[in-house]
Amino acid sequence: MKLSCEVNVHHLTRVEGHGNIQISIKNGVVKKAQWEVVETPRFFEAMLVGKHWENAPYICGRICGICSIGHTLASIRAVENAFGITPTTQTANLRLLLKHMETLQSHILHLYFLAAPDFLGAGSVLPLATTHPEVVQRALRLKLLANDACDIIGGRRLHPTRTVVGGFTMLPEKGELEKIRQRLLASVPDLLASAELFKTFAIPDFSRETEFVSLKGDTSYPFIGGGLVSTDGVVKKEDQYRAMTNEYCTQGFTSKLSKLSRRSFAVGALARLNNNFPLLHPTAREISEFLGLVPVNHNPYMGNVAQLVECVQVVLDSMRLIDTLLGSPWQEPRQQVQAKKGEGVGAVEVPRGILYHYYKFDTDGKVIKADCVIPTSQNHANILHDIEALAGQYAKTGKQDREIELLAEMLVRAYDPCISCSVH
Amino acid sequence: MSEQLSYLGVPLARPKVGFFELSSCEGCQLQLLNNEATLLDFLNLVEIVNFREGMSERADTYDIAFVEGSVTRKDEITRLTEIRRNAKILVALGSCACFGGVNQLKNRFRDLEWVKKEVYGDFPIETMEVHPLADFVQVDLSIFGCPIKKEEVERIVTDLVVGKTVRHPEYPVCMECKANENICLFELGEPCLGPVTRAGCDAWCPSNRRGCWGCRGPAETANLTELEKIMHTYGFDSETILDRLECFGGFASFADTLRPKNIAELSSLPAQTKLIPSGCKKVPARRKKP
Numbered sequence: 128m129k130l131s132c133e134v135n136v137h138h139l140t141r142v143e144g145h146g147n148i149q150i151s152i153k154n155g156v157v158k159k160a161q162w163e164v165v166e167t168p169r170f171f172e173a174m175l176v177g178k179h180w181e182n183a184p185y186i187c188g189r190i191c192g193i194c195s196i197g198h199t200l201a202s203i204r205a206v207e208n209a210f211g212i213t214p215t216t217q218t219a220n221l222r223l224l225l226k227h228m229e230t231l232q233s234h235i236l237h238l239y240f241l242a243a244p245d246f247l248g249a250g251s252v253l254p255l256a257t258t259h260p261e262v263v264q265r266a267l268r269l270k271l272l273a274n275d276a277c278d279i280i281g282g283r284r285l286h287p288t289r290t291v292v293g294g295f296t297m298l299p300e301k302g303e304l305e306k307i308r309q310r311l312l313a314s315v316p317d318l319l320a321s322a323e324l325f326k327t328f329a330i331p332d333f334s335r336e337t338e339f340v341s342l343k344g345d346t347s348y349p350f351i352g353g354g355l356v357s358t359d360g361v362v363k364k365e366d367q368y369r370a371m372t373n374e375y376c377t378q379g380f381t382s383k384l385s386k387l388s389r390r391s392f393a394v395g396a397l398a399r400l401n402n403n404f405p406l407l408h409p410t411a412r413e414i415s416e417f418l419g420l421v422p423v424n425h426n427p428y429m430g431n432v433a434q435l436v437e438c439v440q441v442v443l444d445s446m447r448l449i450d451t452l453l454g455s456p457w458q459e460p461r462q463q464v465q466a467k468k469g470e471g472v473g474a475v476e477v478p479r480g481i482l483y484h485y486y487k488f489d490t491d492g493k494v495i496k497a498d499c500v501i502p503t504s505q506n507h508a509n510i511l512h513d514i515e516a517l518a519g520q521y522a523k524t525g526k527q528d529r530e531i532e533l534l535a536e537m538l539v540r541a542y543d544p545c546i547s548c549s550v551h
Numbered sequence: 552m553s554e555q556l557s558y559l560g561v562p563l564a565r566p567k568v569g570f571f572e573l574s575s576c577e578g579c580q581l582q583l584l585n586n587e588a589t590l591l592d593f594l595n596l597v598e599i600v601n602f603r604e605g606m607s608e609r610a611d612t613y614d615i616a617f618v619e620g621s622v623t624r625k626d627e628i629t630r631l632t633e634i635r636r637n638a639k640i641l642v643a644l645g646s647c648a649c650f651g652g653v654n655q656l657k658n659r660f661r662d663l664e665w666v667k668k669e670v671y672g673d674f675p676i677e678t679m680e681v682h683p684l685a686d687f688v689q690v691d692l693s694i695f696g697c698p699i700k701k702e703e704v705e706r707i708v709t710d711l712v713v714g715k716t717v718r719h720p721e722y723p724v725c726m727e728c729k730a731n732e733n734i735c736l737f738e739l740g741e742p743c744l745g746p747v748t749r750a751g752c753d754a755w756c757p758s759n760r761r762g763c764w765g766c767r768g769p770a771e772t773a774n775l776t777e778l779e780k781i782m783h784t785y786g787f788d789s790e791t792i793l794d795r796l797e798c799f800g801g802f803a804s805f806a807d808t809l810r811p812k813n814i815a816e817l818s819s820l821p822a823q824t825k826l827i828p829s830g831c832k833k834v835p836a837r838r839k840k841p
Contacts, residue, residue, distance in 0.1 A: 140607045143577050167574040167624045168678060173669040174656040182794055185764065189653045189697065192578020240584065240605060251606030253599065256591060263591075271587035282759035284585060285578050285698045289759050296760035376674035383671075547577055 128525035130155040134532040138165075139539060141241040141251070143193055144503075144546025148514065148535050152522045160518040162511040162539065164380045166550035175486070175497040180206050180466055181292065183486060183494060188286050190499065191548040193236070195286045196229040196277065197477030198484070198499075198548075204352060205484040206292045208366075209471025210464065210492075217458050218294040219351075224448045225280045225290070226350050226475070227441035232273035232284065233478035234396070234434040237543045238321070239266035242431050245537050246328040262324065265317050269438075272310050276445075279303045294461035301453055308449040311442050318439050322414050325435055331534055334425045335516045337509060338389050339398035340371060342476050348406040348440055349399070350476045356402050358423055359388040366472045368483040372500045382549040384508045385500070391508035394480025395542060396433035397424065411440040427513050430541040434478075466492025479503055479543050503549035506542050513538055556596065558713040566614035566712060569601030570644075571634055573627045574654055574681075575620030579645035579699045580604050586701040593705055596712055615640045615711065617694075621647040621654045622682040635688040640711070643690045644704075646697040646766045648683060650800030653697070655681040659797065659810070683800065692717055697766035697799055700752050720750040721771035724763050728754035736762050742787045744795050747773035747802075768801025775805045 134150035145166045151159040171190055175183055183206055188199035200222055207214065214222065239262070240252045247262075249255055256263045274284040279299045281287030289296045342349035343356035355363040355371050363371050374383040386392065400407070400415065401422040407415065415421070415436040420429055470487040480502030487496040514535055521531050556563045570580050584590065584605065600610040616638035622628060635641055646652040658680050660666050667676055684690050692711075694704060710717045720726075724745040728735075731754050736743040743762035745754065749770045756763050769775075775796075782792045789809055797806035 138603060140603045140609070141605060143604060167627060168670070168676060169574055169623065169654050170657045170666050170670050170678065171653075173660065173666040174653070176669065179790065179794060182798075186653055186656070186798070189576055189578075192576035192581045192698070195576070195578065236581075236584070244607075250608045251602070253594065253606060256594075267587040267590060274585055274587070282761065283698075283755065285582060288756045288761040291761075376671060376676075381676060547572075547575065 129527065130523065130525065132522075132526070132528050132531050134528060134535060136532060136536060139536060141244070142540060142544050142546060143548065144544065144550070146539065146544065146546050148532075148539065150514065150518045150531060150535060152518060152531075155523040157515070157518045157522050160515040161379065162507065162514050164382045164507060164546055164550060166381055166546050168381050168550045171551045172497040172499060175494045178494050180210075180486075180488060180492040180494065183484075183497070184290065184292065187484060187499065190501070190551040191545055192285060193233050193545055194229060194477040194479065194482075194548070196225055196281055196290070197475050197482055199287055199290050200226060200351065201473040201475040201477070201482050201484040203290060203292050204473025204475065205471045205486050206473075207471070208473060209469045209486060209488055210292075210467055211469075212293065212462065212464065214294065215458060215462065217452070218460075220448050220452055221280055221295060221298075222290070223351060224445055224452070225277060225287070227445045227448070228273045228276040228280065230350070230441045230478050231438055232270055232277065233543075234438050235266055235269045235273065237478070238325075238431060238434055238438075239263070239270075241543070242537075242540055245533065245540065265320060269314055269317055269321075272307075272314055275310075276307045279307060291461065293464045294459075296461065298457055298460045301457075304449050304453060308446055308453075311446050311449075314442060318442060319414075321435055321438070322418060325432060326418060330426070330428045330432070331537065332426075333428060333517055333520060333534075333538070335427070335513055336425050337427070338387055338392040339401045339423070340387060340392050340394050340505070341399040341402045341481055342474060344403045344406045346406070348403050348408075348444070352474055355474065355481070357387055357392065358401055361387060365474045368472055368474060368485070368500065372483065372505060374500060374504070380507060382501075382504045382507055382546070385505040386508060391512050392505065393427070393509045393542075394502045394505045395430055396437050396478070397427070397430045398480060399476055400433045400436060407436070408440055408443045410443060411436050414439050427538060428541045430543065434543070470496075477502060479545050479548075480505060499551060501545070501549045501551060503542070503544045503546060506544065507549065510539055510542055510544070563712060565596065565598045567600045567610070567612065568597040568615045568617065569610070569613035569634070569638070570599070570604070571601070571616060571618045571630070572604070573618065573620030573631065573648070574623040575645070575647045575652070577604055577619065579619045579696075582698050582701050583704065586705070589705065593708070596708060611637055613638055615642060617642045617644045618648055618684055619644040621651045622684065622687060623654060623678055625677070625679065628687050631684060631688055640691045641684075641688065642692045642694060643684045644694050645699045646695060646768070646799045646801065649693045649695055650768055650803070651681045651683050652799050655800040655803070656797065657681060695719070695749060695767035695801075696752055700755065703751055722750050723770040723773065724748045724750050724752065724754050724757065724767070726750055727752070728757045731758050733757055736760065737781070737785045740785075742782060742785070742791050742795060744778070746781065747775055747778045762795070764795045764798050765801055766799045768799070775802065779809075
């Protein structure tokens, strides 16, 4: 039986950013199992120093090309918390709706374009356009809906234009929201078909006990602000995020890493779902159970399934939000902002997990200190330990190098890592 | 997917295309997967042979290389040089590649060691002053914007494939904004670089009541001194103007001239974070335009 294996993946594909996987097994013993992050850092936290507060969301949204809306909203929340501004109900609802549409766009992109090719035996989504045209068309329909909604609410699907401290520069037409609502309703069959498709995928059988960190919802499945929680029982307030992230640097990573009760923890759709399962919409919960996902689930590959469940959650909740918004006349889009000395934290659940922005301002509202803790940087140590455990599990099974390589690649992809974001 | 295309009766070859990224948010590549309605047609126009963010297959020869991001570490110079060697046409994709983008905001600090320490403490991390691609290799075509506009990319790529000359608008964003019948943002109390920034985005931000921050760099006839005057007339201070002009690197040399006035205003900062006054900035040995 084959008991040795060499896996060396340089710049893993179908993920955002640059990371390497190395596994070396000799005679059934794991000699090396490494996840490396080699992305070039951009130093956003230094860039902001000395900048007026209004620059922060504009510049920080550009940390990430996929979750730029989430970054912008976390940044805005941190500034508003520092200045003591509470968003109006209308602003809060519009922001959550925008957030939901980013979640849908990002999850669909990941599930269909980045993850699904592995399960369908393709190198990318391109050949699937010929072999599985209905699958690709469905993915494009869902993604287009989410992107169109982001355009209508945030002004632009990427690096949004209308989102500002205090509210929005302008509001969508109500007729446009009505159309989005109709399209959301019409997308439900596509989501059910997605669930049927993912039901047919062979999710690798792997499990490693993990601590999961996310926002804790009180009455609704949480996305913007609130308390922090871990499956190991740690509970913190939003502004105590440092006690939840404990960032440190180590060799092999240009990104920072995090730990809490154990050597590592995980954030993301699976963490949110593990911590907030009872708060899911009943239909989303039913689909989760249909796909075999019940908390607390410790199989990282189930991150894909958790994302699909969240797609259902955000679509159903978005229709509720639009009904609320359409139910009353538009108020002023934007409140006045008065800068003041102070500090603020904004915690937002972006597609890949909990994101924190922190700023400290001087009396003129200029940034003295900035800190951004990215979901993927919180996940890196956990990915590393998962790869070690995965290599250990398959060391004596005689699998081919390519099989172990694919399992390791799929494992990293299941975290939907945004590596360039993690090394911001 | 692979039906034969033709233009004016002449069959078209589908060029082999590669997408690459240096230091960036990878948002411009993501934009290429947006515009779902025309995505499959767009993909049919070219043969994608290298797109790490989207596919596992890789190849080392391609006709057109699209490079996103700016150069911020030495190994990126090597990668960029290799890409240049393998490509017939090299396209700088987005503001980071064209001007350094938001990444070049770190260049305004005199002390790079302070920048590193501010983010990573005493942990050693490699970085250098941020450069656009053209500082190291010949760039055949620039696609401006943060983010790039997919419709514009589609037009440019179509022009490249059918062999037409690619032209950028020479006029400023202001023209497109007027054509969209927007209320001038100056009248709404919002600073805007529309009068000096190169058009082509269809006044994307001003049409959403967000002032232009100049991500596409200067229009051919940008009158920056006049812009400064207009901004002052509407009550915007130099710092507000500088924030916008220095944000993406397209107006770097003019932004440098505004900077000394601001150092005094930033007295709350630690001494080592003093911004670089004009004249003191190290000017990188720019590659001569061919």
